[in-house]
Amino acid sequence: MEDVNKLALAEQKRILEEEYSWLLQTPRKKTEEGGGLPPLPNAVEGKVVTRFAPNPDFVIHLGNARPAILSDEYAKMYKGRMILRFEDTDPRTKKPMKEAYDLIKEDLRWLGVVWHEEYIQSLRMEVYYNIIKEMIKRGCAYIDLCKESSRELLRKGEYCQTRDNPPEWHLEQFEKMLNREYYEGEAVVRIKTDPKHPNPSIRDWVALRIIDTEKYPHPIVGSKYWVWPTYNFAVSVDDHLMGVTHILRGKEHQVNTEKQLYVYKCMGWEPPTFIHFGRLKLEGFIMSKSYIRRLIEENPDKFLGFDDPRFGTIAGLRRRGILPEAIREIILTVGIKPGDAKISWKNLAATNRKLLDPIADRIMYVEDYIKMTVKSPTCLHGRIPYHPDRPERVRKIMVCGGDNVFLQKADIEKYDELRLLGLGNFRVNREKNELELISTELEYARSRKLPIVQFVPERGAVNVKVLIPEGLELKVKEGLAEPALLEYSVDDRLQFMRYGFVRIDKIGEKNGKIYNVIYTHS
RNA sequence: GCCGCGGUAGUAUAGCCCGGCCCAGUAUGCGGGCCUUUCGAGCCCGUGACCCGGGUUCAAAUCCCGGCCGCGGCACCA
Numbered sequence: 001m002e003d004v005n006k007l008a009l010a011e012q013k014r015i016l017e018e019e020y021s022w023l024l025q026t027p028r029k030k031t032e033e034g035g036g037l038p039p040l041p042n043a044v045e046g047k048v049v050t051r052f053a054p055n056p057d058f059v060i061h062l063g064n065a066r067p068a069i070l071s072d073e074y075a076k077m078y079k080g081r082m083i084l085r086f087e088d089t090d091p092r093t094k095k096p097m098k099e100a101y102d103l104i105k106e107d108l109r110w111l112g113v114v115w116h117e118e119y120i121q122s123l124r125m126e127v128y129y130n131i132i133k134e135m136i137k138r139g140c141a142y143i144d145l146c147k148e149s150s151r152e153l154l155r156k157g158e159y160c161q162t163r164d165n166p167p168e169w170h171l172e173q174f175e176k177m178l179n180r181e182y183y184e185g186e187a188v189v190r191i192k193t194d195p196k197h198p199n200p201s202i203r204d205w206v207a208l209r210i211i212d213t214e215k216y217p218h219p220i221v222g223s224k225y226w227v228w229p230t231y232n233f234a235v236s237v238d239d240h241l242m243g244v245t246h247i248l249r250g251k252e253h254q255v256n257t258e259k260q261l262y263v264y265k266c267m268g269w270e271p272p273t274f275i276h277f278g279r280l281k282l283e284g285f286i287m288s289k290s291y292i293r294r295l296i297e298e299n300p301d302k303f304l305g306f307d308d309p310r311f312g313t314i315a316g317l318r319r320r321g322i323l324p325e326a327i328r329e330i331i332l333t334v335g336i337k338p339g340d341a342k343i344s345w346k347n348l349a350a351t352n353r354k355l356l357d358p359i360a361d362r363i364m365y366v367e368d369y370i371k372m373t374v375k376s377p378t379c380l381h382g383r384i385p386y387h388p389d390r391p392e393r394v395r396k397i398m399v400c401g402g403d404n405v406f407l408q409k410a411d412i413e414k415y416d417e418l419r420l421l422g423l424g425n426f427r428v429n430r431e432k433n434e435l436e437l438i439s440t441e442l443e444y445a446r447s448r449k450l451p452i453v454q455f456v457p458e459r460g461a462v463n464v465k466v467l468i469p470e471g472l473e474l475k476v477k478e479g480l481a482e483p484a485l486l487e488y489s490v491d492d493r494l495q496f497m498r499y500g501f502v503r504i505d506k507i508g509e510k511n512g513k514i515y516n517v518i519y520t521h522s
Numbered sequence: 523g524c525c526g527c528g529g530u531a532g533u534a535u536a537g538c539c540c541g542g543c544c545c546a547g548u549a550u551g552c553g554g555g556c557c558u559u560u561c562g563a564g565c566c567c568g569u570g571a572c573c574c575g576g577g578u579u580c581a582a583a584u585c586c587c588g589g590c591c592g593c594g595g596c597a598c599c600a
Binding site for chain 1: 524525526527528529532533534535536548549550551558559560561562563564592593594595596597598599600
C-alpha cells in the first residue's frame with residue numbers, strides 16, 4: 001500500500017488501468033433497471049414478497065402511495081408477489097370507514113399497483129388468538145390485570161405482579177377475556193420484553209386489548225369480537241404467516257420494528273428485511289387524513305370531498321389531472337433514502353406536463369375576453385390541428401366578415417397587429433372593436449413576429465367554468481371555449497392554448513352545456 | 523426531557539458503506555438562444571450545492587469527534 005501511494009497519481013492510474021482493468025469494469029453498475037431504484041438487500045429473484053398495509057379509516061394520500069408503489073416496484077423487479085392487507089383492528093379510536101376498503105383498492109389500481117393476495121385483519125381474529133396462546137404457553141406473553149397502575153409500574157421499570165404467574169393461569173385469564181368476563185381496561189395481554197428497556201414504550205408492550213364492540217361496532221365484523229390485537233402484534237403475526245420477506249415503510253415505524261422482533265424471537269421465526277424511509281411532503285397540499293376529514297366535516301360547502309383537488313389524497317391528485325405515471329415517477333426518484341423529502345409542486349407539475357403534453361388535445365379558450373368584429377371581404381377557413389404532433393387531425397373553423405369573435409382583453413390591449421391562430425393576420429382597431437384583415441399567410445406573422453393568439457367565435461361558443469386550486473383556495477373563473485370542446489367528456493385532459501392543462505370534471509346544463517374543468521397546471 | 527434517524531444547488535436525487543476517477547453527475551426550476559400556426563413541448567447554452575468546526579490521511583462530500591439544524595418515536599393508534 002505504501003509503495004503504491006508513493007507513486008504519482010497519474011502513474012497509479014496507469015498501472016491500475018493496465019493491470020487491474022477488470023477491477024474497473026463493473027464496480028458500480030448504476031441503478032437504472034427498475035426505474036432507478038437501488039437493489040433490495042437480501043433479495044432473491046422469484047422469492048421476494050412485499051406488502052402494503054393501509055388502515056382503511058380513510059382514503060390514501062401521496063405519502064401512503066410511497067410504500068405502496070415501492071413495494072409494487074420491488075415485487076415486480078424481483079418477479080415476486082405483493083400482498084394488500086387492511087389493518088383494521090381498532091374499531092374504537094381508528095374506526096374503519098366501510099367505503100375506504102374499496103376506495104383504496106380503486107386508488108391502487110389507478111396507480112398501477114398489482115397485488116396477488118388480499119387480506120382483512122378483522123377477518124383473521126382467530127389467527128391472532130391462536131398465536132398469542134402459543135406465546136403465553138412459551139412464557140413470552142402474559143395477562144396484566146393491574147389496570148391503569150401497570151403503566152405507572154412500567155414507567156418505573158417495574159411490572160404488574162400477575163406477570164410472574166404460570167402460563168396455565170394466563171391461559172385461563174385469556175379465555176376469560178374472550179368470554180367477555182373482563183371489560184375494557186381491566187385486562188390486557190402484554191409481550192414480555194424488558195421492563196427496564198431504555199425506551200419505555202417497548203417495555204412489555206400491549207399485544208391484545210379489549211374493545212367494547214357493542215358500543216363501538218366494527219364496520220365489517222360488528223360486535224362479534226371483544227378482544228382485539230394491537231397493530232404491532234397483528235403485523236408481526238401476519239407478516240410472518242403471509243411469508244413477507246421485505247417490509248418497506250416509513251421511519252415512524254422504526255420503534256415498532258424493535259417491538260415486533262420480540263414476537264419473531266419468541267416464536268422462532270426468521271425476521272424479514274425492514275427498510276425505513278423518510279417522510280414525504282407535497283408542498284402546498286394538505287396530506288393529513290385527520291385534518292382533511294375535519295375540513296370536510298366542518299366546511300361541507302367549501303370542499304368537494306376527499307377528492308378535492310386541493311388535497312394530497314390520491315383521489316384529489318387524480319381529480320386535479322395528475323397522471324398515475326407521474327406519481328410513480330416522482331416516488332421512484334425519491335427512492336428509499338431515510339431522509340425526509342419535500343416534493344415541490346413545480347416538480348410534480350413538470351413531470352406530469354411531460355406525460356400530458358403528447359396526449360392532451362389543444363383547445364382554444366378565452367377568459368377576461370372582449371368581443372371583436374372581424375372585417376374581411378371574404379370568409380376565412382381555418383384548419384387547426386387538435387395536436388401539433390398529429391397535424392392531420394384537424395377541426396375547421398370558418399369566420400366571415402361581420403362575424404364576432406372573442407379574444408383575450410390583454411392581447412387586444414397589448415398588440416396593434418396579431419395573428420388569430422390558423423386564420424389570418426389582423427390589425428386591431430380598439431375604437432371600433434374591430435379586427436381588420438391584413439392577410440392570411442403565416443409568413444407575414446412570422447416575419448413581423450406577430451403574436452399568435454387563440455380566439456373563440458361567438459357562434460357556438462361553449463361556457464366554461466375553470467376551478468383553480470391554490471393552496472386552500474379554489475378560485476373560479478369563467479370563460480368561453482370554441483365549439484370543439486363539445487367533443488370531449490368528463491375525465492378528458494386538454495390543454496387550453498396559452499393557458500394551461502385542464503381536466504374536465506363535470507358537464508352541466510345551463511342555457512346549453514357548461515363545462516366545469518379543473519386547472520391542472522401551466 | 524429521553525431514545526432513534528438524517529443534513530449534497532430553489533426543489534428532488536446520484537456519489538458516502540469499499541477516501542483519490544467529483545474544483546461533485548442528473549432532473550426540475552431560473553436566465554438566454556434556436557425551433558414551432560400556443561406563454562405548451564422539443565433542442566442548445568448558461569446559472570447554481572457537499573450544514574458548521576476540529577481531527578485522521580499524501581488525499582475527505584465520503585472515515586472519526588463536537589456543535590447546530592431538521593425529522594421520527596416515546597398509546598390498551600396504525
